[in-house]
Amino acid sequence: MRILAGRSIATRLVLSSLFWSSIVLVLAGLILSALYRQTTERAFDDLLLVYANDLAAQLVSPDPEKREGSILGDPRFEIPLSGWYWQVGRVEATQRDMRSSRSLVGNTLPSLASSAPDRPFGETRKDGREGPEGRILRLVERDIDLGEDGRYVVRVAGPSDEITATVTRFNTALVVTFSLLGLGLGLSTLLQVRFGLRPLSELRRSVSSIRRGEADRIQGAYPGDVAPLAEELNLLIDSNREILERARTQVGNLAHALKTPLSVIVNEAGETAGEGADRIREQAMLMRDQVDYYLRRARTAALAGTLGVSTEVKPVLEGLVRTFDKINRGRGVAISLSCPDGVRIGGERQDLEEMAGNLIDNACKWAEGAVAVEVTVHSLRERAIVRIAVEDDGPGMPEAARSKALKRGGRLDETKPGSGLGLSIVVDLAGLHGGGLMLETSGAGGLRAVLQLPGDRGE
Incomplete structure (x- = not known):
């Protein structure tokens, strides 16, 4: 408010609109970015869960060849240290009892299961963990109970930086879009303010025309919220003219009332000889000059700054x-x-x-x-x-x-x-x-x- 103090109404409206629009756009951008990140993570987890379910389906298959054969046709699981990994193993199994994707190249995936002995079995867990070469992975882990064949844990992981890259691209597009939207809102606000305040500008020009003597009254049609102001200004101008007219009349009457007796005194003194008559005539002339001086001053003081006079x-x-x-x-x-x-x-x-x-x-x-x-x-x-x-x-x-x-x-x-x-x-x-x-x-x-x-x- 201190920044806007003393500024024009148009400036106050535009700046306040830009301020609150910026706040709304920033908050909306933060909310959309957070929602998009959650959606992206959920979609990523769902993809990993699909892979985990495929692995689980192959584990429970009665066909031994399918159980021992190649699984998951995604080539990213074949590229060493690609960030896409899967791993299947018995619960509490050694590394020899585990099967994993070629991309792990001998590494193991971290476990998401609790180490408590009474933890529930059969749940699906999702979280982020540090994987091979210190890369942050998004990991999905699922428990599979094959009865007599034992209990297995299926783990599938994907690189978290892909989520970050996707969110970053979305945030960049969001910033550009919202910046253009903010610019459009600013321009539309400026146009609306200029259009909305146009009657006030026309009113100012009308008052200026009256002050310069180019018009007598405020003319034109104004909106309902400005028309009463224009009417009040016209009434004020009329009242000001009436006051000035009365002042002119009073000054003229006073001038006539004083000058006539002084003229009589001067004429009478002129018809009389002697030093006293000369002194009376001199003082009467001085009085007349003084009266003229103060009458002019009173008249000017009454008219100084009058609207419509130039x-x-x-x-x-x-x-x-x-x-x-x-x-x-x-x-x-x-x-x-x-x-x-x-x-x-x-x-x-x-x-x-x-x-x-x-x-x-x-x-x-x-x-x-x-x-x-x-x-x-x-x-x-x-x-x-x-x-x-x-x-x-x-x-x-x-x-x-x-x-x-x-x-x-x-x-x-x-x-x-x-x-x-x-x-x-x-x-x-x-x-x-x-x-x-x-x-x-x-x-x-x-x-x-x-x-x-x-x-x-x-x-």
Whole structure:
């Protein structure tokens, strides 16, 4: 379970299926191998018993020539030390009283009978014993009572390694067969898992389409156990949209409620002369900037990470470049743009316009003749990172002053227009979107502002 923790459902299903299938196949293989060995040994013993019965039949034959003649036509009993042997002799007989196959070449077969004097006579015994030249034999021994002619013991033996070789061939075939069977089971399990989990993959793609803004709801028909989940997700998306719509309405109402009184105060102060009126007008303008700042921040915080919201970067920057190019045409400031097609960020268009617009506006204020906007895409931990660099050829900014410029209201030069909120707004908006802003020295000696934002996951 620790190995499977954190893995996908498909991986867990496939690995668990392969694990238990392997256990079942191994156990089945061991059982079949044991059963086949028992069957092979039983068949081998039955063959030896057939030979022993033939010998016994010849012993009880009334025909003396048949009793003394050649017995068992199997040629393996004629080959010296072949492992196939038979031996017939009286109970407690000497070696001269025994008859044996030519393959024994003067050797004797071990006895399986108990040495106890009261052992039962007439039984058939089977077991393995060491024979000539240390070879392990499978031995069958049978007692024969011929009445007045005495009691005899018939022994027939065959090599145990033939049983082992047969079982080994069977085990090899079994391993190959079960390996192919296991491979087939693994492939069929993989196909079943992929087919069974396909509705979840389709659901994931539908949710991804909603997050990228390509769809409004989860569409399509799903199996009965997945359809309730899709419906719940649709309800969650609808509820999220309603909450965001209410947040937009509240922010708009608050903006209208505050801006109108402030505009009245500014207008009244403008119609009144004197130092007090100027101070009132200045503070009212500052209040309006602060209200705009916090309203934008509240709006962005409410919309940050919203499902189904993404923005293509290039059209927004092209519109901003055209606007600021017209505004600064009289100052001789040229604005260039380098941005690949199709680059998207997760967030609304207004937020990107706010952040990039503040950076371009700030660069145009300080530039002597050129402003460059460049967009690049990088990968960080399997996530696309969009970097928007805005640089100018102005006087630049000392490193010690850069941290102050990023703070709210931090103005380094009072001769330039503005409230000192531009860069701080960019910092706050970028932070709400999971990005950031860095200030560097440009190649022309001016300031280079690098806005870093997470790219849309569909990229």
